[in-house]
Amino acid sequence: MTLDLFETDDASSTGREALAPGAVVLRGFARASAVLLLAEIERIAARAPFRHMLTPGGQQMSAAMTNCGPLGWVSDRRGYRYEPADPQNGHPWPSMPESFRRLAHDAAAAAGFPGFAPDACLINRYEPGTRMSLHQDRDEPDLTAPIVSVSLGLPATFLFGGLNRGDASDRIALVHGDVVVWGGPSRLRFHGILPVQEGTHSLLGRQRINLTFRKAT
């Protein structure tokens, strides 16, 4: 029998599952640091509140978003881009906590991408019923750096497709503490999140939070 000091109500699996060349799920990789990460997320959201950005077409995004780090991803009528300041208040985005940097670096290294140094962390907040439609992360000029994506709170179904929008997608169940890394030949794969199911998580309540680390320069 193993003793898990950080046991929660989440399935407590660990280990890695390959999704495709350059893409892997690191089960439970962030579970031990979740409480620390949540305290940092609260600090960030107090300064740069979660908001529903507009798509270039004028629709409100389903997930609420904020950012930390030197650059933050923003969307509005003018398009998608990275900005050094929060357009809602003109202040620089809150700094990226050392715990975030280390987690992203270590997850990338475990996935075969040593030396990952993110300069942007998009924080997505999903309430039950909200989703993220199939898209590519392609606003970053340096496609040699991977994407590191951390799941906290309510479970979700991650869609992981191919390099063309019409390609079939795999459905991967993600729970609190799971980290997905995709880079190399998988860097531009389409991906998304199905509508989050109703539920209550022991640490986060009725929400899922996702941290998406990028190198945006």
Ligand SMILES: O=C(O)CCC(=O)C(=O)O
């Ligand atoms: O919430 C997720 O797991 C995915 C988020 C995502 O793909 C993004 O922010 O670009």
Ligand SMILES: [Fe+2]
């Ligand atoms: Fe994405």
